[in-house]
Amino acid sequence: MMNDDKNYIQLIYRLIVTVLLFAFLTIIWPYISSVVTMLIFAFLFTTILLPLVDQLDSRIKSRGISIVVVTISLITTIIIFLKSFASGMLGQAREFSKQIGTKGYDDNLNSLSIKLESYLDKFINIPDIDSSNFVSKINGMVGEIIQNLMSLAGAIGGFIFTSVMVLIFTIILLSNYHEFKKSIVQFIPNKYFEMGLRVIFNIERQVSKYLQGQLLAASSVALMSFIGLSILNIIGANLTLVIFIAIIAGLANLIPLVGPFAGMLPAILVAVMNNIGSDQALNHQILSTIPSPFYIFDIIIMFLIVQQIDNNIVTPILIGESVGLHPLIVMISLLIGGTLIGPIGMLLAVPAAGILKVVGVEIMFLKRNAHLL
16 A cells, blocks of 8 residues: 555656656747757767768777868868859859840730739639739839848858857767767666667667668659659750759758758749740640649649658658658657647657657566566
8 A cells, every 4th residue: 555655656746747847848948949959950960970980080090180071071062062053043043134124024024914814814803914014013023032032141140150050069079979978878877787778779770770761861852853853854844953953952851841842942943044035935834724834833743742752652661661660650750740849840750759669668678577687
């Protein structure tokens, strides 16, 4: 009887502590979320770069130089890619800017307004569009877009600051990762030492396999985007920078809720800039029925298909297999993580589920063999 009362008291105590801890985290989360996000990304980058640093360190016997070489190589690769893509887009923009204000450009926009009015009138009742003012309205919208883009300067500054902090945290973790792990091991009681080492090893393996699965999923999105854009080129979309756009879509797939859609905007911009002035592109229709001027809706549909294939087939299978979880569990984890925390929750949902699986397996093993300890 005394033991039962003691167990109830312990259960109530644990529930109270859990509720208080959850309430505390809920209150302070808005203040620490940015720092926690930085640390999470730093840990993920550390997991990716650690094998390279360890391998180089074993050869040149200098941890610091190894970290510098790997970090500079990564940053250089990113800068070269972004510079090449930006250079290509600026070249497209220069060619496009030469057409703005020309008769062909204005005529094309006027034709587009008339066609949009005629197509929309078939489905919904809309007020008459004054095609003579359409060009001026478009130019006004362009001005507003430019102003909005200028307002993004602060957001870009924040992104740069976050990136620098993530880089600093990553370098610190790469420098002291093994020492940090040793300090954790020292706190494991001798009674559970072997189990603790096994848990740490399995958690590291789960995170590593999760990242490998994510990279495979990103590669599949890049490949599907490249194939889709190439098919659109075959039917006359006249898209350039296809490889760059596909790579951006694949890399963005690592960010929840962004995925292939990140490649959609540059693809649409390139399509419009390359096809403005072309009557064939202006009059293009999907399956000869659905109007898709400048192949805009073709691009949107293509990326929607890629996104659906990735979300419902590729990611659940690849990520599920990498962390040893059923695809249904992966999808449920993503939904729960996204509902609770948003995009960051979706990013952490699958590795968190994998870690819970590791800990749960060890707890079950401990309960079954408690009489042997």
